[in-house]
Amino acid sequence: MKATTLKALCQNKLYQAVALAALCANTAFAQDDLVAPAAAEWHLLEEYCMNCHNFSDFSGGLALEGMGPETLHSEPALWEEVLLKLRSGMMPPVGQKAPSAPERSALISALEDSLDAIAAEDPYPGTVVLHRLNRTEYATAVEGILGVKVEARDLLPRDDKGHGFDNSARVLSVSPSFIEQYMLAAREVSVQAVGKPNALPTGRVYAGDEGASQNAHRDGLPLGTRGGMVIEHHFPADGEYDFTVAGLVGGGYVWGVMDENTLIITVDDEKIFEAEVGDRDDLRAVDIEQATGIAAIDERFKNIRHFVPAGTHRVGISFIQRSGAAQIETLHGFNPVDGMGFLVQGVSGGPRINNVTISGPFNPTGVSNTASRDTIFSCYPQQVSEERACAEQILSTIARKAYRRPVTDEDLAGAMQFYAQGREASNFDEGIQKGIMAILASPNFLYRAHTPPEGTQPGEIFTINDLQLASRLSFFLWSQGPDEALLQRALANELGDPEQLEAEVKRMLADPKANALVTNFAFQWLHVDGLTQVNPDRTLYPDFTADLLHDFEKELELFIGSIFREDRPIHDLLTADHTYLNERLSLHYGLNKVRGGQFQRVELDNPQRYGMLGKGAVLMTTSYANRTSPVIRGAYILDKLIGVPAPAPPPDVEAFPENEEGAASLTVRNRLESHRDNPACASCHNIIDPLGLALENYNSVGQWRDKDPDAGVFIDASGLLTDGTPVNSTADLWQALVQDKSLFAQTFTTKLMTFALGRGLEHYDMPTVRRIVDETAEQDYRLSAIVTGIVTSDAFRKDVFEVSEATSDATNSVAASSSL
Template structure:
């Protein structure tokens, strides 16, 4: 059975195991439109869908009777989105490589990319999962952090100064060289090898050399075409581009005698880096032994003579001793190649090749630092009549590098391979490893049946590969390709119940961790779930507060804040460099970081979260401070500052918000007004009728201010309904340019008039008054509740949520609108902690 067959067996067995446990026929509770990401983590269209039959306008302080039947937390089985996948493998394996950056973009629902209904699975995505898991486990289980790598160049793919490619090699038929460039990333000792053979002719062997940059090392090539040999040099190299070449330097040609000496190059290889203490020594057999001279530089051993040479090594280490040789058997027994260090045998191998095709035999032996005597010889000499067993040696090669110690073991490897099969049995150790890993990866205890299947799979792979770790790796791959890892699977423990009932303790831990951390539960959450303590009200409240205060809660800023405020759009903002020369990628990042830091300060503080709209403090670095007209700041670091006197009045005056709601060449009061209505008031305007021209068209030659252009546009009755809400807000912010600079004239050179009147005859004179009106709107608090609910639960709001969210909004007011307490209140809702089975068509919330 090949690894490929095992791999597909994995998929079949996992999908069948999941089918028994997953309630996969969850109804679509949202009914929303789906939009794809534009690549900036934001929606390409208006998909907020905030209404859903409930009153989501600016006046949500209704005291009307709440008689909607409460909904529970049902939703489609929830695939991990890209951010959640990256964070989960980070916490599971300690891997920071963000493998999901190569996955297809996630769709969005209701403004967020963690909406379960739109997180579908495709064949392409599953293929990406397979590749990611292979890389992740290879990295996690790797033994040493510094790998010795090889760069291999087949000679026929190279171009020499003479000769041409011939078959699977390159024939240097005259004096010349075959070069290749190579690049290295780390300084160290590198071994440069060339597999060569001589087309021998004349009185001498082929004379060759290996050149590395301007250093040339010559040698004789005794090997012939039927049995090429590997010739090597070693040297210290710095990072960068280098050149290696195989050189032929003693061409011989006697056409009248049909003699032609050439050199055949099979390949060139660069291997390294080795440690700087690497020893590289090369000994020709004729220089170190008293054997009988054989053909092509070989020395023939028949009895006691050994190859012998003094060696000196600088460090304790594992050393490769390579011997190119061939043997002549006697009485059906091949010669035994023996290696001695200081008279002690340290290696032995049977020589099975003959004179037609010699080979290089490699043994790895430990050698301590100091001076030693290296001997190589035959361990079983024998004569029978006039016949002898013969060992013929061409050369001996010593290569050694690292100190004789175990290389560092990564934390991820230690956390996965929690036992050694040598200490118990392979089966016991296999089950221990898989049970612990699957419990963390699947975020719940695994069943005996599931463990049996995984252990069986590991054993099948072990039997196929003869490698314990290979078997473990196949089973670990199965765990990470399972729906129980890729999805947040919730198996209904009471599928026949008609009443809302609690989800399991481990499911609650998962909902909490992905709502607050966008990642898997930590050990504390899992232990509380194990003991059935997590769902207790006091424990649940404490855990939410702990998690919001944890550093992993940066995901709330990045993922909730980044999508609610649409800060992710800043990645793709482009501005005309002539109109806005100050705008570049660094300024764009500083703008976004300002808003993120303000958001974070409210998340971890005790202040009224509604004040984020009117806050008189912000965060700036030197670049942003200069952009805002402030002085006295140096360096890239951000500092909290008071924004009084610089025309900054809270969130709506942040350069990031003003920039992402503008166009490439100028401001967009319509976009700015729509952003405020949608993101802060949950009163998103409907899309324009198809027949309405949305361009601000004016007659040729006519000069008009931005306000007058919009007024002319609104004269169309088809436009007026929507624009009466959007335009006053957007025009109230027109003192800010398309990159958020304060100005007194608009894009067309007219004086800005920031005053306006909102529906309900609410008037304002400037951006500061506008911000205060929005902050005090009854709809603002509930809109924030709506957005955070949508994000935390992973589905859109339905009618049955209305009364509960009204209660949450009122309870949040009693906390003084402390942002961290809103997470506690939402985590306590029935929608977050309960579920109901799918309802029949006769009724129910779904």
């Protein structure tokens, strides 16, 4: 065909219309291919879902009526939500006509296949706006850079949470007040790291807990002691410091003087003070002289002066352990309350610790070598001419770690300017302190960002460079910046190689710093901070003492850490037959397997304590102060372990019925059944309650019980899950949760990926989650396989250049902080 003929044909409007129709037909055909799996099973949706989800009933605010397979293209978020409800068994609701297990499986697979195929046609990795360090990351980063431990809670405001985690970029807002706090923190941290030979005396009060038991040995204190407290205190200079222990004895209801006890103070396990408290003379003074006698006893434990070198040291206050046969206090063990920790009907035994004050330095003599100074001063000038070169060496090394990349002269200019000002005003050390302060206040340290390559257009997807990938990886696994080995691999551009990246993941997971995945990721996922929100009624739970909170946390930390560290299948979190106990927690559980204050691994022979659901931290977090709550526990399991957040209750729902005084007491189960009489409540409670009731044999503080404490009858923990699976015990519950291991693997991967990316997952992320779960099935869903799947995904390694209001605000905040 001649060119002129072809040109004329293409200009013909009829030809253009036919061509456009053909193009649309081809496009529709291609789309039909993508949704063909879903189309083949669409009749199941029409049969089991659209009876309720139609324009008339509009159940749950959703109408599927009139929607065909083609809407998978236009409404992927909606269909991901439908898919989640189908996988979890929440839909159709209990009592409604439901598909058989093969039908449900076929429908789920068809929807997944179609949604995954659609996502593959137009992949989108998601984007993260400018990412500020949260205070946990700030503290761990500072320790890694300077070798000094800081209490970020004392320096920085509490961070908000997004999607369950405090590292979500969009909630890490930046304001002038935040910037000011970070500036003040930079000064405080830099002074603490370098030391201050001419520091003025200051004091800090450490609160004790009068409700803590003083009977058992406390980990971190010398053997042969009992009770007390351990304090990590920073001493700014070599000098003398005063120690004051307050609140050891009390009058009115006399306590603390019934027996003679020996209090000791240690610094790094070396005893610096010893004195007696409680004997006939002290008892007479408190009983007869009251306030005057108590003041005289308190005076013996005030302003105990001792020389301590600069640096962070472990201060211990405790009591010498003595034979119970020699103490009246032993008799208090026959009361249902720990006599040394509590008043028992107006009578109590041993002393308590209300607070400890450390003041100083007095008569400072300078600053000796500390761990942080050894980390900072890679050189030290012997004469003035050597000072600037040494300062550049020190500050460039610190800046490289802080900025997580090689530094340029321009990067170092600000820090060197601050150094010069400090050196001129005082000395070399003061100059270094000012330079470090400038580095810690720099946006290069406080923020992480994915800078697109030059020439990238708005809306364009780009691969983050190896240095950015190294930072993202290290903050994911360690909650701090990359170490030198990871930086070197990034500088060599080796992280783009999947094999090299996988090797680096395994190295990092084996590092002790990976425990941050436990204390930062897992603890937030499982809402362990909820422990402090429950204050058990000690009349109902006399065995509970405040130090059990620490024991609950430590048990869970060691347990989850063992699963992660040993790279076991992640469903072992629910089924593993071991735990970690000290004597106090062992007795609290009624196991009687451990002696001493140190935690030890214990192999369990009773499935009651298997997995996370048998741990006191989870059980107490999901309880009220005076009773258990199957609703809270069921909703917790639904959200944390099944991955479906429970819907909010209706605004006019009646409160849970409590037992009335004088009336027949009902079990929690009976009261829940009457609560479910409301049809508006039943649809959700039929799902939630069986999950929570399976844990009803555990009381609010995690102890096992056979009978309901109110009704006095044996607890009925039976129920039916949404798929018809019967459960009669905790063991039945966790076995049901791992019957299809891919379900828990998907929930875990979703939570972990949310934490890794620093943003909530959207519908376009779910195909990636499913791919990771499918690919790790062969490795039995081990942690290293799931982590590798996440860090090699496009969602982790790519970003999108988006110019949005949030990005502009963040950029303006960085500019503002740069000018301060």
